[in-house]
Amino acid sequence: MADEAGMALAQRVYDRLDGDDATSAVTMALVEEGRSPRLRSMLLYRRSAPEGEVSTLIRFTEPADIEGTGLLTIDAADGASNQWIYLPAMQRVRRVDSNRKGGRFVNSDYYYEDLRDRKPSMDEHRLLGREVVDGVECDVLESIPVEAGNSVYKRRVSWIDPASHLPLRIDFFEKDPQAPSKRLRVERREQVQGYWTVMDSTLTDLGSGHQTRLTVRSIAYDRSLPERLFSSKALEDERMEREFRP
Template identity: 55%
Template structure:
């Protein structure tokens, strides 16, 4: 299917009554490594629609474009730019996931016309008012967690393995644990529950709503991320996805983040 590009980890949260299943830590780690390594092209360009849903208020709609490239040895770069509406247009985020599992992020705010680095202690901060945390936009390597299979469940009409993932170093994440529903045959995630306060009640839940094969790569076309406490929801819908365009390294720089004209040349 061609070279692989690490897919950033998605997010979510929920209560779980696990089915009886033997616990095999090695099998769980292998499955999560397959999810991490699932083929998704040398690079990807995606235009999307983001809807922020809040009870009693009209939906806030945003348009954005994102670029991602695999640099080899587990390193990946990602650039996100908001295009609409006017009050957020131009805002961008650059994430550099390094081979050793560390990450650096920079945010560009047009009204201030400056790039600032996102401090590691802001990993739980919300990204431009959505239910996404800055941490959620970073690639998390499977070795950063201890994994175990805890059951099976049907999601979207698909039988999934349920994997519990607990951080090796609790200080480097806002989540106490994650529960991930994985379609083993495709190594594709259908749901993720994220636990922040305790190990019983999840705080967020990400759910796959629709998917499609584009250029031979399975692509998440629609997803929902819900704050289970407030009910606030972030919906993402892919309008166009392009793979293997040979995106250049200069696109994933602070200069390109600050200068929209550099990035605009690569929009679909």
């Protein structure tokens, strides 16, 4: 059952100040036991419109086998989400089927759903209490989809730092609502231009032990990124995006 405290906390987390837009250079490391980490470089652009729409463009720049691959996500104010992927080998933009919420993005531990903006109203929220994570006493927040079909997860449990409103840990439950299938841990966070920012995080598949680590090499907020950057045309034509690279 949802409670008012849980709903209010979920809204505060969602409303956390993170700038009108952000541009970041990120290293993605795919880590599995017995193998050297596979490293990828990517650029991530995010723009929040005043009316509530959130747009994100991801572009891989290294290594050669993934260079140029891009993902565009447009999350409407009403919670509707649309995604398109660009694969250089195919030389065309392809829409990501909305039913592919649980599809793995470029063989990482991130699902397509994990890369979408999620409105608090899409879940029922409940405050479970307080627990310490990495020396920080966090509010523990449970979130369960209002409609089972709107998420690949049955529930999520987040450990929220009350000072920054950043989740320091999130457990994701897919098949068994009592046994998490994935866990996100924040390894490092900093204030950049006054905004609390996750600089290093690890998402672990608890079944296989496979990990995806995202490390932010640089980030800049409030650069007045234009709406045209978040279009299928810019997704397909890297020249439209290059001028905004950090």
